[in-house]
Amino acid sequence: MFDDWSxxxxxxxxxxxxxxxxxxxxxxxxxxxKGCQSKVWMHSELVDGKVIYTADSDAIITKGMVALMxxxxxxxxxxxxxxxxxxxxxxxxxxxxxSPTRSNGLLSMIKQMKLDALAYKQLKS
Amino acid sequence: xxxxxxxxxxxxxxxxxxxxxxxxxxxxREDFPILSRExxxxxLIYFDSASTAQKPQVVIDSLTNxxxxxxxxxxxxxxxxxxxxxxxxxNARVTIQRHLNAAHPHEIIFTKGATxxxxxxxxxxxxxxxxxxxxxxxxEMEHHSNILPWQQACEEKGAILKVIPxxxxxxxxxxxxxxxxxxxxxIIAVTHISNTLGTINPIKEIIELAHRNNTPILIxxxxxxxxxxxxxxxxxxxxxxxSGHKLFGPTGVxxxxxxEKYLNEMPPYQVGGGTIxxxxxxxxxxxxxxxxFEAGTPHIAGGIALAEAINYVNHLGLDNIAVYENSLLEYxxxxxxxxxxxxxxxxxxxxxxxxxxxxxxxxxxxxGTILDQLGIAVRTGHHCTQPIMQHYGIQGTVRVSFxxxxxxxxxxxxxxGLERAIKMLK
Numbered sequence: 001m002f003d004d005w006s007x008x009x010x011x012x013x014x015x016x017x018x019x020x021x022x023x024x025x026x027x028x029x030x031x032x033x034k035g036c037q038s039k040v041w042m043h044s045e046l047v048d049g050k051v052i053y054t055a056d057s058d059a060i061i062t063k064g065m066v067a068l069m070x071x072x073x074x075x076x077x078x079x080x081x082x083x084x085x086x087x088x089x090x091x092x093x094x095x096x097x098x099s100p101t102r103s104n105g106l107l108s109m110i111k112q113m114k115l116d117a118l119a120y121k122q123l124k125s
Numbered sequence: 126x127x128x129x130x131x132x133x134x135x136x137x138x139x140x141x142x143x144x145x146x147x148x149x150x151x152x153x154r155e156d157f158p159i160l161s162r163e164x165x166x167x168x169l170i171y172f173d174s175a176s177t178a179q180k181p182q183v184v185i186d187s188l189t190n191x192x193x194x195x196x197x198x199x200x201x202x203x204x205x206x207x208x209x210x211x212x213x214x215x216n217a218r219v220t221i222q223r224h225l226n227a228a229h230p231h232e233i234i235f236t237k238g239a240t241x242x243x244x245x246x247x248x249x250x251x252x253x254x255x256x257x258x259x260x261x262x263x264x265e266m267e268h269h270s271n272i273l274p275w276q277q278a279c280e281e282k283g284a285i286l287k288v289i290p291x292x293x294x295x296x297x298x299x300x301x302x303x304x305x306x307x308x309x310x311x312i313i314a315v316t317h318i319s320n321t322l323g324t325i326n327p328i329k330e331i332i333e334l335a336h337r338n339n340t341p342i343l344i345x346x347x348x349x350x351x352x353x354x355x356x357x358x359x360x361x362x363x364x365x366x367x368s369g370h371k372l373f374g375p376t377g378v379x380x381x382x383x384x385e386k387y388l389n390e391m392p393p394y395q396v397g398g399g400t401i402x403x404x405x406x407x408x409x410x411x412x413x414x415x416x417x418f419e420a421g422t423p424h425i426a427g428g429i430a431l432a433e434a435i436n437y438v439n440h441l442g443l444d445n446i447a448v449y450e451n452s453l454l455e456y457x458x459x460x461x462x463x464x465x466x467x468x469x470x471x472x473x474x475x476x477x478x479x480x481x482x483x484x485x486x487x488x489x490x491x492x493g494t495i496l497d498q499l500g501i502a503v504r505t506g507h508h509c510t511q512p513i514m515q516h517y518g519i520q521g522t523v524r525v526s527f528x529x530x531x532x533x534x535x536x537x538x539x540x541x542g543l544e545r546a547i548k549m550l551k
Contacts, residue, residue: 005165005498006498006549009494009495009498009549010549013549013550037488037489037490037505037506037507037520037521038488038490058488058520059488059490059491060487060488060491060550061490061491061494061495062488062490062491
């Protein structure tokens with residue numbers, strides 16, 4: 001989909017810039033998903049049986065990835081979130097951003113998104 | 126006559142002069158096979174030697190050679206292979222002894238790296254000499270590996286950790302250091318060169334101050350040994366440590382130098398096979414130095430390859446290396462300072478070729494990610510020196526670190542790449 005790396009990153013950067021800022025009220029330490037370098041805050045709510053995610057990061061490219069994840073995972077049922085494979089990431093050539101290096105808050109965020117969905121699922125039942 | 130002139134010129138030239146006569150950088154780069162790699166379709170520009178240095182072919186060959194022809198255990202066997210390899214391993218120890226100008230080979234302990242070396246001293250020296258109410262002094266610019274072991278020793282013994290502050294240029298404040306010294310100071314641990322700021326600390330002076338207070342001192346040389354010659358006797362350091370992989374050697378091996386008067390008195394750190402004279406369930410008598418501190422089978426290939434790395438570096442000459450790296454440092458500093466919104470973190474009068482910087486409004490992680498797409502390897506983050514970040518009130522920096530295989534052309538490419546990254550991210 002992206003031939004030139006700069007197109008890919010321009011897209012991510014634009015996505016990141018367009019992601020609505022998370023309320024300061026929700027940018028609390030308990031919403032903080034710790035990566036070594038870029039911070040990621042993630043907030044979730046269950047609305048009409050669908051999990052709604054909002055998130056933010058202090059690094060623009062991470063924010064772009066966060067925006068992508070929110071776009072894909074938000075507004076789905078808990079089961080859909082839990083089962084989602086996220087192999088589109090590989091298809092668009094952004095897998096390295098999911099590598100478990102210390103710098104990566106993103107991987108932890110995805111785990112947390114799925115955990116939140118699991119919690120909502122168990123709440124329902 | 127020409128060679129004589131070159132050597133005389135080298136002696137006359139003050140550090141900071143540009144002198145490329147003695148190092149043929151293009152030829153040197155051929156010694157490092159990884160430098161011909163591509164990353165993301167671009168030639169690799171490796172500016173992360175402060176994290177780990179690249180390896181010359183002789184070091185790679187030494188490792189392969191070991192496992193192909195020499196592999197056997199050391200100190201333990203009677204057969205030919207084991208005897209040969211024990212000789213080779215102990216020769217490596219002597220090479221390292223000579224390189225540091227230590228008085229005895231048994232003052233050179235092989236460890237896993239600088240981190241383990243420091244843990245060894247904190248644990249063993251701490252066990253014997255540190256009591257409740259005693260004091261340990263470190264500095265504000267230490268790597269976590271030279272903070273945490275001392276913090277832990279203090280917690281275990283009820284001792285107090287004191288910290289030498291630094292100024293905003295990234296220089297240790299020696300007047301403040303003098304004030305911290307007391308009769309209760311039992312050990313001091315300070316870095317030779319800061320991995321984040323590039324600051325070269327005046328360790329000879331610091332060691333003298335420590336000794337005037339009758340306090341032994343450990344110098345963390347992890348960043349220093351690839352940039353400068355270290356003479357532990359001239360410095361009169363009580364302990365000096367470094368990691369092999371930052372000195373163009375393999376990972377998993379490092380060195381602790383300690384004066385025998387301390388090492389002899391210190392109890393063993395890790396215990397097990399090889400550290401004993403006799404073992405009964407009632408009592409065990411420990412081996413002499415250095416084996417007392419070398420439990421288990423060591424990274425034999427690593428020790429031998431490290432000696433090869435040292436030979437390689439000495440062949441080039443660390444004085445020559447320092448002069449060349451200084452020219453890279455000066456050039457990069459000038460070019461970086463031209464960029465609007467860029468601030469260099471760490472402007473000590475005496476620096477090695479390490480530059481940390483921040484760009485206003487940009488997260489270092491983003492900058493590093495874009496540079497990576499251009500094949501440029503830098504390090505971003507807090508560099509395991511969170512107290513330094515706290516000093517400057519920042520989350521992290523972008524760090525470039527140069528070795529003698531880097532070039533001015535690479536710096537030019539990096540500057541252009543950085544300008545592009547800034548444009549994309551702002």
